[in-house]
Amino acid sequence: MSSVGRCAGRAGRGTVDPVIEINHLTKRYGRVAAVSDLSFTVRAGHVTGFLGPNGAGKSTTLRMLLGLHAPTSGTATVAGRDCRSLRRALRQVGALLDAGDVHGGRTARDHLRFLARSNAIAVGRVTEVLNEVGLAGAADRRIGGYSLGMRQRLGIAGALLGDPPVLLFDEPLNGLDPEGVLFVRGLFRRLAAEGRTVFVSSHLMGEMEHTADRLIVVGRGRLLADETVAQFAARGSRQCVEVRADDPSGLVAVLTAAGAQVVQSPDGLLRVTALDAVEIARAAAERGILLHELATRTGSLEQAFMELTGSSIEYAAGAGA
Numbered sequence: 503m504s505s506v507g508r509c510a511g512r513a514g515r516g517t518v519d520p521v522i523e524i525n526h527l528t529k530r531y532g533r534v535a536a537v538s539d540l541s542f543t544v545r546a547g548h549v550t551g552f553l554g555p556n557g558a559g560k561s562t563t564l565r566m567l568l569g570l571h572a573p574t575s576g577t578a579t580v581a582g583r584d585c586r587s588l589r590r591a592l593r594q595v596g597a598l599l600d601a602g603d604v605h606g607g608r609t610a611r612d613h614l615r616f617l618a619r620s621n622a623i624a625v626g627r628v629t630e631v632l633n634e635v636g637l638a639g640a641a642d643r644r645i646g647g648y649s650l651g652m653r654q655r656l657g658i659a660g661a662l663l664g665d666p667p668v669l670l671f672d673e674p675l676n677g678l679d680p681e682g683v684l685f686v687r688g689l690f691r692r693l694a695a696e697g698r699t700v701f702v703s704s705h706l707m708g709e710m711e712h713t714a715d716r717l718i719v720v721g722r723g724r725l726l727a728d729e730t731v732a733q734f735a736a737r738g739s740r741q742c743v744e745v746r747a748d749d750p751s752g753l754v755a756v757l758t759a760a761g762a763q764v765v766q767s768p769d770g771l772l773r774v775t776a777l778d779a780v781e782i783a784r785a786a787a788e789r790g791i792l793l794h795e796l797a798t799r800t801g802s803l804e805q806a807f808m809e810l811t812g813s814s815i816e817y818a819a820g821a822g823a
């Protein structure tokens with residue numbers, strides 16, 4: 503059995519109810535509203551992605567959940583409790599927040615032993631979690647010489663150390679190589695299958711697409727979506743037809759009159775919804791407009807994410823001041 507496989511039974515006996523509840527949570531830093539009236543629930547048995555563009559308030563929310571920052575208003579609880587009130591916290595909630603936030607002069611083994619001792623965790627767990635994350639061979643090297651990917655693995659080992667029912671990971675895939683990404687995805691799925699609550703932040707839809715089965719999407723500190731990945735995918739499956747014509751303006755007028763929505767790019771490409779390719783070709787032919795290109799496109803999850811969060815992107819190339 504896996505070294506971290508005892509949670510489901512423990513939760514099943516009712517001693518731990520690993521539900522995360524965020525209730526009207528707000529955090530202001532001076533004039534910046536990092537998190538605004540945010541409410542959602544994260545349940546056990548799923549990998550839940552916490553997704554949003556840079557500056558959306560994900561890390562701030564996780565920090566409030568862990569009791570590291572005080573909310574301006576609202577609450578963030580695990581199993582109905584404020585994390586600051588948890589004894590031996592690593593046995594209740596494991597977290598990777600900032601992989602760089604470790605003493606570079608220590609070895610990974612010493613770092614984990616220190617965490618284990620301060621949370622009354624059997625020191626034998628240190629070797630177990632080092633094996634689990636693939637760091638056994640580097641366990642006695644100083645962390646200062648670790649790559650970002652190795653630090654992420656060490657951070658994950660620290661989160662697993664107390665065999666907790668609730669696990670929080672802030673951007674855990676940053677810096678991991680493809681093998682590391684696959685390993686982490688498999689690990690998260692297994693942890694969720696064991697009945698744990700696994701909550702994982704990312705600013706990249708592509709990372710969450712194959713990692714999470716539920717999504718909480720935020721933008722500018724506000725909730726934008728709370729649904730399964732399949733439901734989110736349905737947002738992006740709306741088809742559009744891309745068209746180029748010798749008379750783009752004429753075609754826009756014809757298609758709009760026929761009930762289509764048309765978005766014209768500066769290079770003349772038209773993106774048409776509400777009419778299919780055959781209807782567009784027929785309308786163009788009737789007006790003697792020549793088409794150079796006609797292609798049906800299905801939106802990706804990435805597009806759905808961009809559309810949903812587009813107006814809440816705080817830092818965008820070319821946005822200017």
Ligand SMILES: Nc1ncnc2c1ncn2[C@@H]1O[C@H](COP(=O)(O)OP(=O)(O)OP(=O)(O)O)[C@@H](O)[C@H]1O
Nearest residue numbers: 531534536554555556557558559560561562563705
């Ligand atoms: N200690 C702080 N003091 C002032 N502003 C802060 C502080 N921490 C965060 N912020 C601001 O709050 C907002 C949310 O930041 P946060 O780090 O929570 O976003 P994020 O979604 O985690 O972003 P990223 O994906 O870039 O990590 C940003 O505008 C950020 O500049």
